[in-house]
Amino acid sequence: DAGVIQSPRHEVTEMGQEVTLRCKPISGHNSLFWYRQTMMRGLELLIYFNNNVPIDDSGMPEDRFSAKMPNASFSTLKIQPSEPRDSAVYFCASSLALGQGPISPLHFGNGTRLTVT
Amino acid sequence: EDKVVQSPLSLVVHEGDTVTLNCSYEVTNFRSLLWYKQEKKAPTFLFMLTSSGIEKKSGRLSSILDKKELFSILNITATQTGDSAIYLCAFSGGTSYGKLTFGQGTILTVHP
Numbered sequence: 001d002a003g004v005i006q007s008p009r010h011e012v013t014e015m016g017q018e019v020t021l022r023c024k025p026i027s028g029h030n031s032l033f034w035y036r037q038t039m040m041r042g043l044e045l046l047i048y049f050n051n052n053v054p055i056d057d058s059g060m061p062e063d064r065f066s067a068k069m070p071n072a073s074f075s076t077l078k079i080q081p082s083e084p085r086d087s088a089v090y091f092c093a094s095s096l097a098l099g100q101g102p103i104s105p106l107h108f109g110n111g112t113r114l115t116v117t
Numbered sequence: 118e119d120k121v122v123q124s125p126l127s128l129v130v131h132e133g134d135t136v137t138l139n140c141s142y143e144v145t146n147f148r149s150l151l152w153y154k155q156e157k158k159a160p161t162f163l164f165m166l167t168s169s170g171i172e173k174k175s176g177r178l179s180s181i182l183d184k185k186e187l188f189s190i191l192n193i194t195a196t197q198t199g200d201s202a203i204y205l206c207a208f209s210g211g212t213s214y215g216k217l218t219f220g221q222g223t224i225l226t227v228h229p
Contacts, residue, residue, distance in 0.1 A: 031215050042221045042222060043160075043205065055214060091159060091160075095215040097214040097215045105165050108159035110158045111158060
């Protein structure tokens with residue numbers, strides 16, 4: 001199994017530009033999570049999906065952030081417009097959930113390191 | 118509000134030492150507690166604990182959960198430089214589809 005695949009690995013952009021992060025979850029997993037990690041705040045959950053449906057987006061910082069999951073094998077996290085304070089490592093993770101409980105632990109992708117100048 | 122607190126925040130030891138990392142939590146509708154190791158990239162799964170008093174063991178690492186006192190510990194015996202990493206504790210609670218809430222992590226540094 002290839003694991004959770006994220007792209008790009010690194011992204012450097014200027015303030016005000018649109019940024020799109022991509023994620024391919026592990027085949028067969030039905031829950032997908034977007035986390036952000038910074039030194040100050042640690043790992044924060046932004047949004048998660050179950051069976052391609054957004055369940056909880058209360059962690060999304062503001063309207064500049066949006067996420068989609070058009071099918072079971074692909075998700076995007078978009079920031080528009082980007083700001084320097086968005087600089088962080090963004091992780092995508094997936095797991096298998098039965099009903100509302102987990103069957104497997106979360107498996108993380110290698111993350112996208114975003115730098116907004 | 119649900120939360121996870123880890124201690125210590127950082128720890129420096131020498132090879133061969135034994136370390137104990139702590140994780141306390143407050144959560145409604147607790148389901149499971151998980152430990153992850155994070156080196157330079159993604160957190161990697163170590164243990165998932167759901168029952169009190171049952172030790173999980175993998176090589177030199179072991180972990181146990183106390184659901185009455187609401188804490189877990191992660192032990193590493195005979196530490197090696199390769200154990201240097203951030204150790205993250207997280208819980209899964211209620212109707213969450215496997216969502217994890219993480220503690221701030223313990224940074225472990227093992228010197229030769």
